[in-house]
């Protein structure tokens with residue numbers, strides 16, 4: 077079989093609560109070294125916030141709740157999906173991370189263009 | 201021959217002047233839709249600034265010149281380099297973009313993990 081999302085994803089994912097504010101999110105990006113944070117409420121995916129969204133907040137002088145800058149309509153992946161499908165989805169939407177979810181929208185990991193690029197470096 | 205950096209890089213790269221301030225950089229990230237900006241002085245590479253660095257500025261309450269948050273010691277690529285080598289370099293340094301430069305350190309493009317991931321989506 078080909079390489080699956082479950083083979084390359086980071087699990088568990090670093091997530092952030094929908095109750096967080098923009099500055100909390102910026103601090104978590106820096107301390108974790110991770111640009112893409114699924115936003116959860118009771119463990120269920122409700123959005124995604126990235127360092128791009130922090131730049132959007134700075135550009136527009138926006139402060140306050142993460143919900144003001146997060147993307148609510150999240151493109152996701154499932155563990156048994158092929159990495160080619162995940163790569164195509166990210167290209168189509170011009171994004172670089174997909175939260176990996178269960179059928180109940182619980183976040184169990186995250187897969188990024190960095191994870192897929194690593195395979196190319198190792199001639200998978 | 202294998203796939204080269206010149207085959208997948210974005211050229212020209214969107215760059216930012218070393219005279220820019222952090223808010224200008226945030227606005228350029230948003231209007232261009234690009235997270236990674238080589239910093240140049242007279243067309244010569246002097247640093248790189250990404251949306252990660254904007255998050256760092258927000259986390260630390262830093263404002264002013266881009267030089268306060270950019271990374272000065274830049275990992276780069278050359279056009280005739282194989283994409284496997286570029287992918288390995290990005291993995292080793294935990295980064296997702298490499299400015300592509302000439303022998304005189306002029307920026308002629310940029311290659312990212314997004315560019316490499318796209319190849320996987322297309323079963324290159």
Ligand SMILES: C[S@@+](CC[C@H](N)C(=O)[O-])C[C@H]1O[C@@H](n2cnc3c(N)ncnc32)[C@H](O)[C@@H]1O
Nearest residue numbers: 124126128147149150151170171172173174233
């Ligand atoms: C459209 S991309 C453009 C910049 C760049 N290509 C990147 O990947 O960050 C930036 C936006 O995509 C959103 N985004 C990132 N991952 C996403 C995902 N899995 N589903 C939906 N939106 C996502 C972010 O919230 C951000 O507003």
Ligand SMILES: C[S@@+](CC[C@H](N)C(=O)[O-])C[C@H]1O[C@@H](n2cnc3c(N)ncnc32)[C@H](O)[C@@H]1O
Nearest residue numbers: 109248250252271273274275294295296297298
């Ligand atoms: C170490 S990465 C960690 C986060 C994540 N892995 C990413 O790629 O953005 C973030 C830092 O890398 C720096 N950086 C990005 N591309 C770089 C490059 N080509 N050379 C040197 N530093 C770079 C940025 O300035 C930023 O401070």
